[in-house]
Amino acid sequence: MRLFLRLLLLGTLIGVAYNSFIDLIFFTGSIFPRNLVGAIDGAAITAPIAAMETFLLRTRWGRPLQQAPFLVTFGAKWLVYGTIITAVIAGEPGTRALGLTPSAAPLQSPLARLAVLFSFVAAFAFLFVFEISQIVGPRNLRNIVLGRYHRPRVEERFFLFLDIAGSTSLAEQTGPAAVHRFLARVFRLASDPIADYSGEVYQYVGDEMVVTWTVAEARSDARPIACFFAIVAALHEVAPEFEREFGLAPRLRAALHAGPVISGEIGDSKRDVVFHGDVMNTAARLEQATRDLDRSFLVSTDALSRLAATERYALEPLGPQALRGRAAPVEVYAVSATR
Structure with a gap:
């Protein structure tokens, strides 16, 4: 449960940071609503992914994937997580939760496509580090990286x-x-x-x-x-x-x-x-x-x-x-x- 909560918090903070960065470049005025949108979207993306990593993959249904060769596990997870990311961005949960007007075609806008690309890259980086840490040990990897x-x-x-x-x-x-x-x-x-x-x-x-x-x-x-x-x-x-x-x-x-x-x-x-x-x-x-x-x-x-x-x-x-x-x-x- 602690790992799930940590991943959820990390995803929420990444959503806030990403929207803050986009606001600095493309928008003016108050960034509070969009930051809140980013927090909700980040949590919505991270929650199912974190649940799969911390709970589902430990069950008898998830073990075959977890025990598959590295490339098979990595590729399958990235495909599933990419689908989750695209679905969440298309659904605009943060926008709808705050009562804002959702886009008519959310995935057609350049910013939405940028968000999908960013999320895919972030998911790739997270998955790579996470899977490597399972091989060398999470603490061992952290200790070596931090010296x-x-x-x-x-x-x-x-x-x-x-x-x-x-x-x-x-x-x-x-x-x-x-x-x-x-x-x-x-x-x-x-x-x-x-x-x-x-x-x-x-x-x-x-x-x-x-x-x-x-x-x-x-x-x-x-x-x-x-x-x-x-x-x-x-x-x-x-x-x-x-x-x-x-x-x-x-x-x-x-x-x-x-x-x-x-x-x-x-x-x-x-x-x-x-x-x-x-x-x-x-x-x-x-x-x-x-x-x-x-x-x-x-x-x-x-x-x-x-x-x-x-x-x-x-x-x-x-x-x-x-x-x-x-x-x-x-x-x-x-x-x-x-x-």
């Missing part, structure tokens, strides 16, 4: 390591192609809970997914812990579908750790933002320890101490655990969804 990590910086972060249990045996039974489909579907189902709890997918490594938060993003409502259980719930809901297609339902093992890391850009032909530090290694070792301790979700005290509202979860103290590669043991809790 936030151009110089390395120290920051406190949470890292949630998620391992998909059973993928190795599935590979032995059905082959690598089926495993790829299995993992792709699991990671896709996990993406909505991760976004809902303000997480950022850092990387996929085989059958593992690494999700990260800054301390400020994670602290409220123990978001990393809530995110894990939301992913578990999402996978449980579709477990029968997985069992029919693959012969098993996905199960998760996970570990959460927090602490200081070095964050910075690397690469030349391909840039990326990476994180270095003992926190990463410890989180990975904790995830491996879930097998030895026979627990599905382990959280370190370093992570728990940085979170608020953890009292809603059942915390089982497991004491200090010796982890490979670390001299000092780590105090660990097993976390369950309810007390």
Whole structure:
């Protein structure tokens, strides 16, 4: 919903800005009525487009388009969005809402054609950036463009390591192609809970997914812990579908750790933002320890101490655990969804 509202606000502001620009060039006198027209038209154009991006494409009807090759997805969206733009401009909702006189042939006027052209270009730019951000990650793209990590910086972060249990045996039974489909579907189902709890997918490594938060993003409502259980719930809901297609339902093992890391850009032909530090290694070792301790979700005290509202979860103290590669043991809790 937050993304929908942000897109709606952006479209409204673009409509106001465009009409203000047109008024400065072609008109004199008060710009208030036309600015209001621009706001209404911008909102009318953006609302259905934003609804499709944030709601429809997440349903089973929209997933085939979202999962199609880049050019197919991009071209189909641009065609649909272009049709919406043309229909809204022809309908003149802003003019009619304010009780002004609509044009007899709205698409025949030069200004209307200019508005259609501008909207198509704006839609193209938005779609291109939006689709690319889905490939490299919205925050990763923003951070690279703004140069936030151009110089390395120290920051406190949470890292949630998620391992998909059973993928190795599935590979032995059905082959690598089926495993790829299995993992792709699991990671896709996990993406909505991760976004809902303000997480950022850092990387996929085989059958593992690494999700990260800054301390400020994670602290409220123990978001990393809530995110894990939301992913578990999402996978449980579709477990029968997985069992029919693959012969098993996905199960998760996970570990959460927090602490200081070095964050910075690397690469030349391909840039990326990476994180270095003992926190990463410890989180990975904790995830491996879930097998030895026979627990599905382990959280370190370093992570728990940085979170608020953890009292809603059942915390089982497991004491200090010796982890490979670390001299000092780590105090660990097993976390369950309810007390």
